[in-house]
Amino acid sequence: MPLSPHRRRFARIAAVLILTAALVGGAVSATAHTSKHQSLRGLKILLTNDDSMQDARPNQSDGRGLYEIRKALCAVGADVVVIAPWSVQSGRGTAVTNSGTMQVGTKELGAKYVNDCKDAPSKGLVFGLCVDIAPCSATSPGATPSDTVKFATRGGLHDLANWEGEPDLVVSGSNSGNNVANSVTDSGTVGATIAAIEDDIPAVAFSSASNAAGVFPDSNYAATAEWGARFLIGLRSEGLLKQSKFALNVNYPNIDDDKKAKKAVWASISDGMFAFHYYTRQPDGSYAVAIKLCSGLPTCEVTRPDADKVWVIDKNHITVVPINWDRTYAHSVDGKRELAKVKSFVEKKAPRP
Template structure:
């Protein structure tokens, strides 16, 4: 068994004990930002450039935040790689992401108070000019829960908050977009979102928030390295470049739909194994890691810890995986890119309103999707 399952443990632990934010330059939202050029609408696309995503407008969010300050690359660096790849393919991109790490928030929302979308003016080194010349200027916003500027310790909006805010007025106010984005992308998450982890994932939760409003959405996640401490730029970049090609193919084949979200998990590229082609999967019904709770001194308090499913995925109990087409089997044991559809409708036994679209996408993944 590969060490990928331990990467999941490293990911979840990193999210649970996220440290303070790095020093980064920001400005609050001055009125001058309203003067940015508005993105072209769906009906008046930007001039053709010959690039596969030209004219496409993309909202990006995640659950790792947008700070990208940690040496482990676990706090949002994947978001900047995704932004870079989409702009390079010709898209107009706006980022509206949680202010701080929000791993494990699922579809949680903030029910009261004030949200502030604060623009980041100094992007991480090496990513400053990735989207130069796009119609919107491709701003990056961090969203916090505050009636005023976001600071080092300001509580963060959830991933679902950021997408709902963006689609319900935030993009119009902050980027000049008067129509919905063509697609919402979430991630790239620091670590895979597979099996039981899917229900906890804020990356997937943000994508569900988009399809809740009938906006096509794709959630991207990537494995960490074999040391359990680093999420390599190399893997983020491979994921992002695959993602741009995958999205271009979906667009070309008219597969973008708001009836369900698409979940993409990408293997580690630094373990010496060949990354294998994308596979159509289901969400696994077992667990790779799980939350556990240890009582402290027989009292009222419990430490939150992470349980790890060692050995084979068929080890029994909570760790048992019975689906041969499970995402975790094909990602962790076979090193394939895995793709699975995610629906917002949790009604058991209900036939989905999108069977035709689902079958066409499955065929594309099996026969036409880019190789990893």
């Protein structure tokens, strides 16, 4: 018997209610199933960089990115402790200090960042490591990024933060400027991650682009940090945040100047030089050292189609590059299975910017 209009309307409402209940129930079930993977809760992270922890320069190139990363990691539940160079150590690569005395310094955090980690077990402690026989001062040279990792994991974290054992992860950055091409070799930001994986500790480096004026705006640092936290959560959910066969070098493009970041790509270190050092003789016989973007020289030309320099600088994509400690040419790669899984994650599941 055909249903009356009233009954047909009632049937439609009932069907909608049943479907809604099923969808809500499924969503609740899915949430219950994945909730433990939606944060970095329980993860102990050592945070360092090569820009220092000072955050005092007008162009924000001396540690502002570190505090944005600290904020983002604490916001998703990580227990973060910062042990970074006391003064800027950009370009120090994997250099280490072999003798002398190191001191641990602190600074008062500005109102913008002071409460970011108040609910974390270690409260987001921030320390700077200098090489000096006296307490760290304005003229104290900083320990290198590699120094900070070695110091932290060989007693420093125990003494300063009461941590037992090694951190679960070393995060380095966010650097002021992209680390691509030959800058990867120079980079202390990347160097810190090499020190970590040499001790079998997983590590990820993050770098943020400047804007067209050569300034490092909060927007670029904040975007790198927010995406970076989601990226780490994704890796953790896939069981990929425990491997230490290789580190990951992540570069985030400029989103200032009305630009937008594009999806992450799996890239390689560019064969075209990015940073070009030059030396100018002075009247007194000394040489002034400077650095500029490489252009107009054969050594600047890029031939690799997956070059990080092209993808992040020219095309505005986020780039992810695996970095290994082993410099043996043509040596068989250890961790091929992990490499394939991380590459697949980046290409298919990495968060959108």
